[in-house]
Amino acid sequence: MAIMAVGAYGPKSASGGVSDNQQITLVATTSQTVVVGVRQIIGITISGATSGDTNGTVGAHIRFGLTSTPSAVATDFFLPAGQPPVYFDLGEEFDRVAFFSAGTPVVNVMRMNRAV
Numbered sequence: 227m228a229i230m231a232v233g234a235y236g237p238k239s240a241s242g243g244v245s246d247n248q249q250i251t252l253v254a255t256t257s258q259t260v261v262v263g264v265r266q267i268i269g270i271t272i273s274g275a276t277s278g279d280t281n282g283t284v285g286a287h288i289r290f291g292l293t294s295t296p297s298a299v300a301t302d303f304f305l306p307a308g309q310p311p312v313y314f315d316l317g318e319e320f321d322r323v324a325f326f327s328a329g330t331p332v333v334n335v336m337r338m339n340r341a342v
Contacts, residue, residue, distance in 0.1 A: 227311035246337040252286060252327045257297040260335045261322040267338040268323070269311035274332035284308070286327040290320040307331050308333075313338065 248260050250305040251274070262268055272286050284304040305312055314323075325333050 232304070239319045248335045249332060250325070251332050252325055252330055254330050255326075255328055257289075257299070257324050257326045258333075259291070259295045259322050259324040260333075262316065262335060262337060264316060264318055264321045266316050266321075268312060268316065269313050269336045269338050270305060270323070271311050271334045272305055272307040272309070272331050273334075274307070274330075283327060284331060286325045286331055286333055289326075290314075291322050291324065292320050296322065296329040298324040300326060300328070302326065307334065311336075313314075 248262070250258050250260060252258055270288070272284075283304070283306050285304055287298050287300055287302040287304050289296045289302045323335065
């Protein structure tokens with residue numbers, strides 16, 4: 227898996243990405259998982275929360291998995307809310323991503339294509 231540079235991607239579908247976006251509202255202190263498939267490039271944004279996480283910042287912790295559902299916890303990689311999208315190339319190693327937050331942020335996961 228690789229964290230990718232900003233600006234090198236576009237929505238996977240001709241609809242402008244609407245059909246490739248999965249949106250979830252996290253339930254406080256509960257891990258939720260989005261399955262996107264292997265060999266996918268995804269963009270993640272986090273918004274909408276008003277209460278901070280355990281570190282006092284609004285956002286979500288993420289953990290990647292393959293075939294079994296991973297459980298994200300408060301010590302996993304943290305993405306703050308209100309930031310530009312963060313892009314990940316899942317390669318063959320991962321097909322899903324789990325999110326955890328002490329608050330209730332909205333998470334968007336969009337499948338992307340490399341720009342040509």
